Amino acid sequence: MKEYMNYLRKVDPYVPGEQPNLPNMIKLNTNENPYPPSPKVKEVWKQFSQNDLRLYPDPTSHKLNKAIADYYGLDESQVFTGVGSDDVLAMCFMTFFNSEKPILFPDITYSFYPVWAKLFDVKYEAIKLNENFCIEKEDYFKENGGIIFPNPNAPTGVELPLSEIEEILKHNPDSIVIADEAYIDFGGQSALSLLEKYDNLIIVQTFSKSRSMAGMRIGFAIGSPVLIKALHDVKYSFNSYTLNRMTIEIGAAAMADKAYFEETVQKIIETREWSKKEFKKLGFNFFDSKSNFIFVTHPNYNAKDLFLALRENNIFVRYFNADRINNYLRITIGTKKEMETLFDFLKSYIK
Ligand code: PMP
Numbered sequence: 334m335k336e337y338m339n340y341l342r343k344v345d346p347y348v349p350g351e352q353p354n355l356p357n358m359i360k361l362n363t364n365e366n367p368y369p370p371s372p373k374v375k376e377v378w379k380q381f382s383q384n385d386l387r388l389y390p391d392p393t394s395h396k397l398n399k400a401i402a403d404y405y406g407l408d409e410s411q412v413f414t415g416v417g418s419d420d421v422l423a424m425c426f427m428t429f430f431n432s433e434k435p436i437l438f439p440d441i442t443y444s445f446y447p448v449w450a451k452l453f454d455v456k457y458e459a460i461k462l463n464e465n466f467c468i469e470k471e472d473y474f475k476e477n478g479g480i481i482f483p484n485p486n487a488p489t490g491v492e493l494p495l496s497e498i499e500e501i502l503k504h505n506p507d508s509i510v511i512a513d514e515a516y517i518d519f520g521g522q523s524a525l526s527l528l529e530k531y532d533n534l535i536i537v538q539t540f541s542k543s544r545s546m547a548g549m550r551i552g553f554a555i556g557s558p559v560l561i562k563a564l565h566d567v568k569y570s571f572n573s574y575t576l577n578r579m580t581i582e583i584g585a586a587a588m589a590d591k592a593y594f595e596e597t598v599q600k601i602i603e604t605r606e607w608s609k610k611e612f613k614k615l616g617f618n619f620f621d622s623k624s625n626f627i628f629v630t631h632p633n634y635n636a637k638d639l640f641l642a643l644r645e646n647n648i649f650v651r652y653f654n655a656d657r658i659n660n661y662l663r664i665t666i667g668t669k670k671e672m673e674t675l676f677d678f679l680k681s682y683i684k
Contacts, residue, residue: 344448344451344452345448345451346448347444347445347448348444349363350362350363350651351649353649355647357647358647358648358649359647359648359649359667359671359674359675360649360665360667361626361648361649361650361664361665361666361667361671361675362649362650362651362663362665363547363651363665364487364516364541364542364624364625364626364663364665365541365542365545365547365665366542366543366544366545366547366597366601366625367601367666367667367668367671368545368597368600368601368668369545370544370545370546370549370587371544371545371586371587371590371593371594372590372593373586373587373589373590373593374546374583374586374587376586377582377583377586378579378583381578381579381582385578385579386578388578389574390574390576390577390578390580390581391578391581392569392573392574394414394575394576394581395409396581396582396585397414397551397576397580397581397584397585397588398412398413398414398553399585400584400585400586400588400589401414401553401555401588403588403589404588404589404591405525405555407528407555408558410558410561410562411528411555411556411557411558411561412553412554412555412561413553413554413555413556413561413564413565413568414551414552414553414575414576414584415551415552415553415554415568415575415576416550416551416552416575416576417539417541417547417550417551417552418513418515418537418538418539418541418552418553419445419552420550420552420575421537421552421553421554422445422449422481422511422513422537422552423449423452424554424564424567424568424571425481425509425511425535425537425554425564426449426450426452426453426455427453427567427571428560428563428564428566428567429479429509429511429535429560429563430450430453430455430478430479430509431455431478432477432478432479433456433478434456434476434477434478435456435457435458435477435478436450436455436456436457436458436477436478436479436480436481437457437458437460437472437473437475437477437479437480437481438457438459438460438480438481438482439459439460439461439462439468439482439486440459440460440461440462440656440657441462441466441486441488441489441655441657441658442459442482442483442486442487443483443487443513443515444653444655446481447459455478456478458477460472460473462486462489465491465620466486466489466491466620466628467491467493467620468482468486468493468497470493470497470500470501473501473504473505474501474504474505477505477508478508479508479509479510479511480501480505480508480509480510480511481510481511481513482511482512482513483512483513483514483515483516484498484512484513484514484517484521484524485516485517485519485521485622485623485624487515487516487624487626487663488626488628488651488653488658488661488663489620489622489628490516490619490620490621490622490623490624490626490627490628491620491621491622491623492520492521492522492621492623494522495522495524495526495527498510498512498524498527499527499530499531502527502530502531502533502534503531505533506533507533508533509533509535509560510531510533510534510535511535511536511537512524512534512535512536512537513537514536514537514538515537515538515539515541515542516542516543516623516624516625516626517538518538518542518543518594518598519542519543519598519601519602519605519623519624519625520602520623521623521624523536524536525555528555528556528557532557532559532560534556535554535555535556535560536554536555536556537552537553537554537555538552538553538555539551539552539553540552540584540587540588542625543594543597543598543601543625544587544588544594545597546583546584546587549580549583549584550580551576551580551584601625601666604666604667604668604669604672605622605625605627605666607669607672608627608664608666608672608676609621609622609627611672611676612627612629615631615676615679615680615683616631616632616633616683617629617630617631618630618631618632625665625666626663626664626665626666627663627664627666628658628661628662628663628664629661629662629664630660630661630662631683633683634682634683635660636652636659636660636661636662637652637654637659637660639662639682640652640662642682643675643678646678648674648675648678650662650663650664650665651663651664651665
């Protein structure tokens with residue numbers, strides 16, 4: 334064996350959901366938005382010329398950061414943007430989680446957290462969700478090197494009430510608490526209102542779900558200017574030009590189109606609430622979801638078998654072969670028509 338083999342970095346990478354590209358498939362496996370992004374995106378897109386790619390982009394992403402700050406009534410110094418919230422979260426791990434004490438996150442959660450923890454050599458403790466797949470806030474009142482959780486949680490879709498997030502913040506004045514709000518726009522209550530009171534709070538959101546731009550890769554963090562500056566310092570020590578020119582312009586245009594955003598989010602919420610009733614009729618169980626997916630299980634049918642049967646029929650959902658959740662399927666909310674096709678199949682499967 335060559336000696337250099339001893340020095341290769343060995344990691345167990347995060348496994349993203351599959352991205353098949355089949356005609357007529359129904360893709361409900363990676364929580365994408367079934368509707369296109371704002372029409373304003375196309376208008377800006379069309380204005381680009383080949384020459385625009387010649388120059389480096391603005392390393393500060395000023396236009397996009399300002400659009401996000403304006404949308405939420407914040408100062409630009411409170412906003413950090415990155416290549417999807419995965420990039421932003423990875424930067425957060427590097428910037429904020431450098432204590433010798435373990436960071437805390439739920440055992441059933443976004444499976445990228447333990448991957449980053451290992452990559453950046455951060456000690457962590459995965460805290461068990463209760464039997465209803467809810468976070469018990471008291472579990473997060475002990476000593477720690479930081480806290481992170483998605484709200485609503487993924488893949489469960491369960492929301493942690495704002496009052497409980499505040500309790501966690503109150504008990505952890507010396508730790509950074511990150512609320513990963515990838516799915517917050519689908520009916521959850523954002524922790525943004527707690528920003529003024531708690532300087533240890535970081536909120537991370539994405540354009541991938543509620544703003545229909547998973548392919549563009551935009552995520553952002555909001556926090557105190559001190560913490561956001563720390564994030565920028567780490568970013569500029571790693572890669573100055575993370576967002577490209579088109580992304581900055583298009584992201585800013587999408588952010589400004591509030592009416593379109595609200596309309597599509599509302600459609601998804603309506604389809605989700607209708608889907609909950611359909612799942613119930615077919616005997617599925619699930620915890621109440623405030624996201625653009627539902628995490629379902631059936632007492633009489635094996636989730637993996639159903640996952641494979643759906644796949645055979647060009648309907649892609651997500652199955653996790655992990656402790657406590659290996660009889661569940663996470664099903665993204667598609668258009669009403671896509672969900673009707675899903676339920677037609679399920680009705681024939683569940684006799
Ligand atoms: N956080 C959570 C909880 C997620 O489910 C996802 C989507 N995989 C992300 C962050 C990252 O999304 P993106 O990088 O597309 O913003």
